[in-house]
Each structure stands twice: as C-alpha cells, then as structure tokens.
Amino acid sequence: MGKRVVVDPISRIEGHLRVEVEISGGKVVNAWSSGQMFRGIEMILEGRDPRDAHHFVGRSCGV
C-alpha cells in the first residue's frame, strides 16, 4: 500500500472539503473526495408553500 495523504481542510475554496489520496511511486493511485458538511435544505422545504422555495434555494446555490 502506498503513502496516504490527507488534505483537510482544502483552503481557497468555498466550503469544507477533505481530499485523501494514496501515493505510490510519486503518483496518486487512489483518491477520495469528502464533502464535510450536510446541506439538507430539501428537508426544510418539504410541506412549505412552493412560492417560498426560491427564497431558500437561491441562497444555497447558484454560482
């Protein structure tokens, strides 16, 4: 098994991302990307007035 390298948190991005790679012979041979935060806006929306939806979701993604 190669050497494991974890970069956590990754800086200069929006959010919290963890990246783990396995290095063998000076190259990455395996990689795992891990989003470290739960969104869950969908759960907040259920049962609400549909006209409210864009006020919520427009604030969590669109870039």
Add this chain to the structure above:
Amino acid sequence: MAVGVQIPENARILRNLLHGAQVQHDHIVHFYHLHALDWVDIVSALSADPKKTAALADNVSEAPWGGVSYYKSVQDRIKTFVDSGQLGPFANAYWGHPAYKLPPEANLMATAHYIEALRLQAKAARMHAIFGGKNPHPQSLVVGGITSVRDLSPDRIAEFLYITRETQEFIKKVYIPDLLAVASFYKDWGGIGGTSNFLAYGEFPETSAEPESLYMPRGLIVNRNVGGVKPVDQKQVTEDVTHAWYERGDAKHPYSGETKPIQENPEYRPGSGQYTWLKAPRYEDLSCEVGPLARVLVAYGKGHKDVKPLVDSTLQKLDVPVQALFSTLGRTAARGLETIAVGDRIETWMGALLANIKNGDTKTYEPWEMPDSGEGYGLNDVPRGSLGHWIRIEDGKIGKYQYVVPSTWNLGPRDAKGVLGPMEEALIGTPVADPKQPLEILRTVHSFDPCIACAVHVIDPDSNEVYKIKAL
C-alpha cells in the same frame, strides 16, 4: 415550469445579463484569488528585477498599469507583508515548492495582477446588484419573470454597460494574457488531471426555445468523444447514495429523490464505506464533469461560431494538441475562454433589451396561478457548472424538492458500481513531489472551482444579530 408560465422576453434577457455578469466576475475571482497561487510563487516575486518584470509585462500583456516604478512598488508591498510575518491572503501555501516553474519576474507580474483583480472584481460585482439587488444571491428573480422593473432606466443600463465593458477589457488585456503566460510554463499539466465524461445543461436562451437557442449549448460527451456530442434528457439524471452518509437505497431520479441522513454519527470510511455528505450524481450511470470545461467542449464539439475559434487559436498559441483540453490546464484555460465568449455576448443581449424598451415593451413579469399539484424542473449552467432543480407540488405545498448542484457532480463520491467521482478520477496519476506539501493535488482540486458551502445569513429581527449557517 411547474406552474406553466412563460416568462416575458425582457425577463429572459435580464436573467442572461445577470448570469453573464456572474460569469465575468466569478471566473476572474477564481483564476486570480482561488487558483493562481497554485502556479504563482509570491515569495519568489521578491527576487524579481522590476525592470525585467516591466519588460515582460509589456511583452505578454496589454495591462493598463506597469513600468519599473509600478513593479517596484508592488514588490515593496509584498516585502512588507513577508517581513512582518503576517502573510495575509498569501498565508498557508507551499512557497518555494519545486513544482513552481515561473521565473521571479512572471511571479511578480502575476502577483501585481492578483492585486489589480481584487479591485476590478469589487466593481464587477456591482453589475449583479444593478438588476439583481445584491451579489451574490440576487433578490429579483421570481417565478414568472424578474422584479427589477425600475432598473430598466438609461442610467442603470449605462452603468451596467460601463462596468461590463471595463471588465471585458480586463479579461482580454490582463486575464487571458496572464493565463497564456502562466500556461506556457506548465504545459505538462495538459496531460494531468483529466476526466472522461462531460455534461452541460447549457445556458443563455436567446429565444423561448430551449435547448435550441442556448448560446452555450446543451450536450453530453462520453469518453472524450468531442465530435459526438449527444443530446441531454433530464430523465437520465440520478443520485446514488452508496458511499454517502444517507440511508441506504437505490439510485433515484430527483423527482423521487430523498434526503435522509443517517441517524448515527457519520464515520469516515473511505474505501468500501461511506465517506461524504455529497451524493453521487450520474447521467445514464456515467460520472460526468460539469463546468466551464464541459461547456466549452460541448460548444467546441458542436462547432460553436465563437467558442471554436477561441479554442483553436489557444491550442495553437500554446502549441498543444486537442487532447491537452482533457486536463487540469484545459479546465483552467476553458474557464478563461468561456469568459471571453460570454462577456462579449452580453452586448448582444443588452442590444435586444434596448430594442424592446425602445419599442415600448417593458414587460418583465407574467402573472400565473398556483396549481394544487404539478411538477417541474429548471436546468441552468451557472459559472461552476450544470445546476438542476426539481419540484413536485402536492396539495398546494412542496411535496418533493431536490437540487443537484455543480460541485456535487464534480466532487461527489464513488457510486454503487465503484465508479469514481470526476475529481477523484482526475486526481489519479497526479505526480506528487513531496507528500508533505501536496501542491499538485491542490492544482487539480482548485481547477474544479469547488463550492460546497454557501453562507446563509440569518438575522434575528429582535437583536439584529447575524447568525452564519453553512449550507452545502
């Protein structure tokens, strides 16, 4: 769509202007402030000769600032930072890493432009505020159209045009020349960090016909077959939760999608277990990269009249083959090329808006009735990539709502079949000179422009206290 409304032409144009302005702004910020320091060694800039830097800048860019004294003053500013031990925005990087290839003068030039881009982006953000009320998260978008009625005035439109033109000038005279100058030292990255499949929903409808009239077209590229761009059907989108911290279940289309986080403490188990909050979006079971590279490849494959010549001339300038597009370098270059095309197109959209207003058409909203039941979706391509929202209305309320966002596509995990997410795939084969300083990893990760949290600000109306809630 769920309510069966067709938005007026002006609303469509204003949405294009907002999206286009965001592409201009966002891509500049990404290149200079989120990505450049993976290629540019700030500390090396200290040993640059300001005179040689001025000559280099005159040679490679048409930046409106420069000269020996200018570069000397920028160098002095960096020196103050470094001497104080407070690196500010330049803290936490692998300065002096052997993978940095730029000569000191190129590092100084790029650092100067990093600072200039900070000023420029503050101005560019105002475009969004003109028709959207604020940046980010515009306030003027509503079902049925757009509410920026009072902003269709000569002074507001003139201000927008003034800023978009100034921004476009920066893009053409500074951003793109910098991109090419930096890329010429890192051509080996044209063979590192590529993926296989590309999905673009497309963006910027120029009539009510979608996807036919989209300026940046919709399409799917499988196994790098750029010549065989396939049509896209949203029915083929699913999300798989095998390796994500959700209750087990089959891959589901967003209309029937679920958000059921596991109830126990999430344990990080890379390998065969669960290891992320991101689901794994798939198109026809394919792991697809989305974003500027996907959009540019789809446009290129379809022979886009503006994008194709931009790509061809760039490949020629850098003297690299088409295959070099499937890489970290290709992803970063595509972002810049798209910015030229979209930024230029803003003039066309504004022309159409002005013609409508001249003819007395100032309609921006179409009334509609709220149905008791229905379903609908919206597909967009925002700066970071393909964004889809799906809603099902039941008894006048939201029955189901799911959205699949660009960074979930790009940074998602493996699926049930063990197929890697696009960024995981892209990292395989990346050379790492020093595992303790994995600069090369950051290059590929940053090239996707990850956005996995947007700050949601909640204000307590009693205390005016601002709570910050992070949302994925």
